[in-house]
Amino acid sequence: MAFLFACNKCLLFLVVLLLHASAAIAAAALDNSTDLASLLAFKAASTSGGGAASDNIIAANWTTDVPFGTWVGVRCSLQYPPRVVLDSFSLQGTISPHLSNLSFLSSLDLRNNSLSGTIPDTLGRLPRLATLRLSLNPLSGPIPPSIFNNMSSLVSIILSFNNLSGSLPTLVFLSHIEIISVGHNLLTGLIPADLARCSTLQEIYLGENKLTGSVPSSLGNLSELVNLSLGNNQLTGAVPTSIGNLTKLWYLYLAFNHLKGEIPKEMENLVNLQELHLDVNGIVGSIPISLCNASKMTVLDVSTNNLTGPVPATLGKSMPFLQWLRMAGNALSGGLDFIASLANCRDLNYLK
Template sequence: MDVHAFVFPCNQCLLLFLVVLLLHVFLFSAISAIAALQDNSNDLSSLLAFKAASTSGGDASSDNIIIANWTTDAPFCTWIGIGCSRRRPGVISLNLNSFSLQGTISPYLSNLSFLSSLDLSNNSLSGIIPETLGRLPRLVTLILRWNLLSGPIPRSIFNMSSLVSIGLSSNNLSSSLPTLIVMLPRIEWISISDNLLTGHIPADFARCSTLQRICLNINKLTGSVLSSLGNLSKLVHLSLGENQFIRAISTLIGNLTKLQYLFMGINNLEGKIPKELGNLVNL
């Protein structure tokens, strides 16, 4: 048998295999490019919606930094306050601290699916905190303090397993603290002081074993102190002053041996200061 008779068909098979492989590579690249363009389009439209909402409070002049800088004449990754990933042109941080924003927070920020840090502090933003912010799957830091935000705290925020820091202090937030429907496995800092919160501290706070700082002072919270916080062994800062807490201080305060700062003044506390307070040698 002539072995050369098999050379031509085998060469054809190899050529066909290479053609198919190249087609797969091309299709994969094209699909990835289309997906990236779609993501860019989503991010751009979300940012423009945020711009329209947050600059609608009366400061619509051209000297507003957001209005002047956030234009489609330049890629949104170059806009002031925007941080993008090096791997893909998607927004991973939005830092507009002290930018004189006067409108509301757009619910379309939830479309920034790669956002990990949101800081809108020290502005004049009003209205509610959108429930849709709880849909940001990668959000680590949420800082909205020193604004004019009102209404309840969305329950969805307390279902975000990626969150490490929640800063909502110095607003006009009302209603009670949401029950933690899903444990926040990474949360280290919760600051919601200087608001209009009522009700009790949810018992589910005790499930957040990674908590290091709790700031709930200057509200209208009631109930007993530390009945649900005594198991937070990593806590170093606890500020509950200027509320309406009643009854005696729980002896469980002695379990917080890492505590360095404790403020419970200006409440309706009664009874004795527990001797277990002496266990807090790091105060």
């Protein structure tokens, strides 16, 4: 009797296992069919049309005759998270909102194509997306707030070199974001102060837009920042003293704005700074000798401002790696003692 009970128990266990396996297979089939439909919708919205060179690669390759995991530009396997990488494919048309159904997508790279229209708001529904690259397209319209607010896994968002307009969305909290690049667009409005809440940020590129207002002092809280590019906008006010807190910074581009005030003494803390672009602003005062603490400097451009006073005599000795030095277009005075120190800069190839 005990033997029969044990057998029945084993049989019941096997049935349960089979039911679970069947459910898993059915779910996988459903996921696959959803992913397939999403990719086919993207194919229908965008065409690969670069003539004989591209030979309609997507149209010819994305067929249901083979598994979509083998399609050109689609990468998915047990070892790697799903990715769609179609950069430089001469794609035209629009970005299908149905891509939001690819719920396991980790990377979407559609840069350097001819995709037009707007960025679908539905992309904000991709909870696992870590990389979004849509740069070098003629995309227009606003940046959907859902991208900055809902995508908690996002590490890099690169939307530069498009025709995007409107203001930068407010960031609620992107706990993993490292790169935000939206330069070379038509964006207006203020730089969101809550960028500073994204403590993992390493690179910010907002240049070549029409942004107004001041440089938020809160950016000085981004201790991991190495690149900060805000040039070619319509920014006003002074360079915030909090910039001096960014001790890992090696690239600072604030040129071609309407900045006033003096170069902050606190910039003496930027010992890793390699490029400083403050040209074409309304900055006053002198070139602080404390700036010479940036001994790794290769490019220093403070031209076309309202600077006065002498050039630090030890400039060249303190910055031996200088390659580019521009100070023209100011009201600098004093002697030329600094010229002798520039003999220490063996790689200097531009001086004005």
